[in-house]
Amino acid sequence: MDDASLEPPLERFALPQRLAAELIGAAWLLATVVGSGIMAQRLSAGNDAVALLGNTVATGASLMVLITLFGPISGAHFNPAVSLAFVLRGQLGWRLAAGYVAVQAGGAVLGVYAAHAMFAEPIFQVSTKLRDGPAQGFSEFVATFGLLMTIFGSLRFRPGATPAAVALYITAAYWFTASTAFANPAVTLARALTDSFAGVAPSSAPLFIAAQLAAVPVACGLAAWLFRGSRRTGALTG
Numbered sequence: 001m002d003d004a005s006l007e008p009p010l011e012r013f014a015l016p017q018r019l020a021a022e023l024i025g026a027a028w029l030l031a032t033v034v035g036s037g038i039m040a041q042r043l044s045a046g047n048d049a050v051a052l053l054g055n056t057v058a059t060g061a062s063l064m065v066l067i068t069l070f071g072p073i074s075g076a077h078f079n080p081a082v083s084l085a086f087v088l089r090g091q092l093g094w095r096l097a098a099g100y101v102a103v104q105a106g107g108a109v110l111g112v113y114a115a116h117a118m119f120a121e122p123i124f125q126v127s128t129k130l131r132d133g134p135a136q137g138f139s140e141f142v143a144t145f146g147l148l149m150t151i152f153g154s155l156r157f158r159p160g161a162t163p164a165a166v167a168l169y170i171t172a173a174y175w176f177t178a179s180t181a182f183a184n185p186a187v188t189l190a191r192a193l194t195d196s197f198a199g200v201a202p203s204s205a206p207l208f209i210a211a212q213l214a215a216v217p218v219a220c221g222l223a224a225w226l227f228r229g230s231r232r233t234g235a236l237t238g
Helices: 015-043 048-074 080-088 094-118 134-157 159-176 185-191 205-226
Strands: none
Touching (some): 015 094, 015 185, 048 159, 094 185, 134 159, 134 205
16 A cells, blocks of 8 residues: 555654644644735735635645645644544544644644744734535535545555545635635634634634534544455446
């Protein structure tokens, strides 16, 4: 199996290396999300569609690089929902998952602060962008469910394509979900700390996180059934 995946890493990488990969990757991801949002908003002359497009392209491109780079070390989760999913699948221990979640959250916040520093924005901010209502919560459920199914399916059938598959899915989900596909509790927490284009108000964050976590067991259950092959081999038939 190709190492560039979101599966648990090979044992040759020590725990500090794994945690560092998750921390750096989460920080890098949020610096991309927030920084590209600030740049896009400054250059788009008030056109939110153009700003979102710039934000989308940068995030998708960065995800492909990050998963390819850090996948062999930590599995390149950068996402508590993904780590929880691998725990439920029996592929990641609870203690390691707890460490992953801690550094994912911390790295995500550091990434937001780094983006603010690069664009000469106040480092410490709180978002005022409300994203409330059942439609937003359902969008986050769908976004997270789709992300996990993309991961599980690509690892099952085309593991080498996992970085591209995840990057392309998030690129698409930015546009087909009303919430613009946060799909990540650490991302949600960190984006509450920026009052920029990518922000989400702290009062809206609990709904997002609850919906993201609710999608985990659903995706795990469906993937366990849907992607489990039969013992029969041979050509596919109708």
